[in-house]
Amino acid sequence: MHNNRPTIFVNDKPVAPQFYSLTHAYGARWSWEENPSRNLKNFCQLGFKLYQVDLYFEDIWYKGQPKLDIDKARRQVKGVLDVCPDAAVVMRIHVNAPYWWNEENLDECTKYADGPVDQRTYGPPNDNENGDVDRPLRASLASQKWKKEASEKLSEFCKSLATTPEGGSVIGLHVSCGVYGEWHYWGFPFHDADTGVAMTSYFKDWLRNKYKTDKALQTAWNSSSYTFETATVPGKAERDTTLDGIFKDPQKERRVMDYYECQQYVVADDILHFTKIAKESWPRPLIVGVFYNYFFMTFGRQASGGHLFEQMILNSAYIDYISAPQSYWGGARGMGGSGQSRGLIESALLHNKLWLDEMDQSSYKGGPFGQNLKTTREQDIPIIRRNLAQAITRGAGYWFYDFGPYRSSGWWDDTLLLKEIKKAFDVLNKYHDATIYKRDADVLFVYSNQTFYHIKNSTTPISSYNITDQQSADAYKAGALFDQIFITDLQKVDLKKYKVVVFSNTFALSDAEKKFIKEKVAKDGRHIVWNYMPGYTNGSINHVNFVREVTGMEVAKAHIGGRLSIVSQNNSYPIKQKEENKDLIQPLLQITDKKVIPLAINDSTKEVMVAKKVNKNHTVWYASYMFKQPEAFREIFKQGGAHIYGDGNDVFHEGSGLLMIHTKTGGSKNILLRNGKKVSLNMEPESTIYLDSATGDVVLK
DSSP, rough: OOOOOOOOTTTTEEEOOOOEEEEESTTTTOSHHHHHHHHHHHHHHHTEEEEOOOEEHHHOOOTTTTSSOOHHHHHHHHHHHHHHHTTTEEEEOOOOOOOOHHOOGGGGGGBBBBBBOOOOOOTEEEEEEEETTSSSSOTTTTTTHHHHHHHHHHHHHHHHHTTHHHHHHHHEEEEOBBBBTBBTTTTTTTTBBSSSSSHHHHHHHHHHHHSSHHHHHHHHHHHOOOOOOTTOOOOOHHHHHBTTTTTTTTOOHHHHHHHHHHHHHHHEEEEEEEEHHHHHHHOOEEEEEEEEEESSSSSTOOOSSSSOOOOHHTTTTOOEEEEBBBBBOOOHHEEEEEEEEEEHHHHHHHHTTTEEEEEEOTTTTOSSSSSOOOOHHHHHHHHHHHHHHHHHHOOOOEEEEESTTTOOOTTSSSSHHHHHHHHHHHHHHHHHHHSSOOOOOEEEEEOOOTTTHHHHHOTTTTIIIIIIHEEEEETOOOOOOOOEEGGGGGGGGGGGOEEOOOOOEBBOOOOHHHIIIIIIIOOOOEEEEEEEEOOOOSOBBOHHHHHHHHSOOOOEOOTTOOOOEEESSSSSOOOOOOOOSOOOOOSSSEEOOOEEEEEEEETTOOOEEEEEEEEESEEEEEEOOOSSSSHHHHHHHHTTTTTOSSSSSSSSEEEEEEEEEEEOEEEEEOOOOSSSSSEEEEEOSSSSEEETTOOOOOOEE
């Protein structure tokens, strides 16, 4: 820790975590080739000293050869040093088994519940990652043979590279595997792993460890058909079934829930295993990081490919930083959006882990994805400024990940864009280096990973993009500053700073969590916000009484068939238009409590769907659908006493003495700083500016 934030030190000097990274893609990944070399040099000339490059075991672990091709790894580092001699390099090492290994070890490979393994050729001219999201032939992440052999190769890699001249410039390893190197299980998000021999064996052992006896297993699964010897991985039909609307019934569907927990565990355990090897095999201190703790934009398929063992990773002594791309959700990534990370940054900081965003948003030049968010050269400038400041002001960092137009140029290989990146880089460096990190968020958003074991593992009207992605994107436009954490970290935060606590998708709450919320959170005049079915399951049973207990409101089953058209009935819920959802939502509740203040009803039935209840020492807001729209959040935050910077549906990020404002509409802006100072600005449409938080002076316009 340095200046109250996790910090990278190079040669005992703190360095702001601003990186440039080449891509994994063929034609743009080798540092010594013309286009990548040019882009590395571009960023070196801007002042960037931190770099990341990719390397796969596929590239250096050859069939029949006893040793890795360390020369290729050396050359990858040397290509960076040739254009930036004082660079510090993090190597993203992909521990995937080589293709030849998979072909020789079919029983160690992943199989899929929804179809056969793809019959295709891997490798050139396709990128190494091509096919990951299909049903690829890949070593199972539960394969003990792959784990053992890959471990030996990772140890060899570390010990061999570290002793070379190029190894002296390597400051870290980013350990990767799974889909796109991001530790999603193979086939995610479209397919259903893993029914292979290796995983089935692992699942049986996992069940033995959990249940100890066949009788306990059969009781939990509500079936006498299985023992530890006969247990199998559930098929697709069983996985896709939910007996309680979008919820699994834990008394009848524990088998599927157990499998997903097992699959999630093996991924987290692999991460701890390989990061430990990296730390212990490098002969000097080494920064080690991974992709994990993704929460947003995980396609409603979190159970089968998300990252649900967050505390295992956050508590690991072998992991120094955690990373994820910034959200791909249009409301976050598009003009006027938040630019937010896919992860919960403040949870990482609570564990003294550095968070690094992967800034992979394409420029006007286009690229391999994101074509629905095409931009102009001029629009790229405010988006870049927003994305970089979002990370730095939250105590985190970032790297530019340069997919670029394949095999032609870098995304930011443009004189104007490089000039603007330089401006932002310098301002962010200044505020990062000169100030003690402080972030005065007074709103807290709380999220649950446990919920995903209990709900349908697919897109639903309530549980996927709406309750996570769109809600967060709307809240960022409310004019307040908020932190985002896992509920498993709720006891670690300083609750005194938060005026409003929003429980987003906390449909699964343990008795201990409910007790803590009741005794420690719902007090001191705080405003508590609940969505949909809070606490509906305690992990063992589902019951509406749990929702009554958590919200403190009387509720009953809604009589509308689960379809909604919500209309405001009170100025305290100032939505701009009806909240409509034509899809079936089950279960769904109405609020029947006579002691609440009704805020919104279903237009067709007049049932109360949104209400507020003022209690002696706290206020509860509850939407039996969900809270959305910036105007609604702004009113809740205002009534809760949170600081509001402005009312124009603009995005504000503040930290380390720097305030960023991003606007789509532009126009006259009246900004209220936290110290009470008022600042009047006229902003151009589609623009981003940086202000000094204390003085209100514009430092980048």
